[in-house]
Amino acid sequence: MSPARRPARQASAATATSDAAQIAAFIAKFDPAHATLIRAVRRALRERFPTAFELVYDNYIFLVFGFCASARASSCIVSLAAAANGVGLSFYRGATLPDPDRILLGQGKQNRFVRVPSVATLDEPAVEALFAAAVAQSDPPLPATGHGPTIVKSISAKQRPRRK
Numbered sequence: 001m002s003p004a005r006r007p008a009r010q011a012s013a014a015t016a017t018s019d020a021a022q023i024a025a026f027i028a029k030f031d032p033a034h035a036t037l038i039r040a041v042r043r044a045l046r047e048r049f050p051t052a053f054e055l056v057y058d059n060y061i062f063l064v065f066g067f068c069a070s071a072r073a074s075s076c077i078v079s080l081a082a083a084a085n086g087v088g089l090s091f092y093r094g095a096t097l098p099d100p101d102r103i104l105l106g107q108g109k110q111n112r113f114v115r116v117p118s119v120a121t122l123d124e125p126a127v128e129a130l131f132a133a134a135v136a137q138s139d140p141p142l143p144a145t146g147h148g149p150t151i152v153k154s155i156s157a158k159q160r161p162r163r164k
Helices: 013-028 032-048 119-123 125-136
Strands: 053-058 063-068 076-083 086-091 112-115 150-155
Touching: 013 032, 013 053, 013 150, 032 063, 032 076, 032 086, 032 119, 076 125, 086 125, 119 125
Parallel strands: 053 150
Antiparallel strands: 053 063, 063 076, 076 086, 086 112
16 A cells, blocks of 8 residues: 555544544645635535535545545545635536536536535536436435445645645
């Protein structure tokens, strides 16, 4: 195992406290305004998808919070992706989502994203429609009940600066 990655683990009482402290430290690397936005968007996504697994990656370029139907990244519905230049919502299968308002950005074969200048962006009708479409095409589907765990999946040893 390389020192840049650590194995994923399921949340227990002890790891939940440890993960919460780690996540707070990840967010603290950002400018205060970005950190506030990251926390607000993360909280709003957690409220919107309470049964989702929240997979956390502190990667080279982005801090990512993926809201997934299982502990596998490939089951991701939407991710909060934060970098020094801003915050975005990344739709894992965005290329196949209906987007009549043409708000999705990107040209990848699979992924599309929306810039998030404020937490209010999540309540815009076009974004809510994307959430609904992403949930509808989720395979496997989101769990119907319960509260999904937060799992810190990886931490990169090298990272781009999180502040401008």
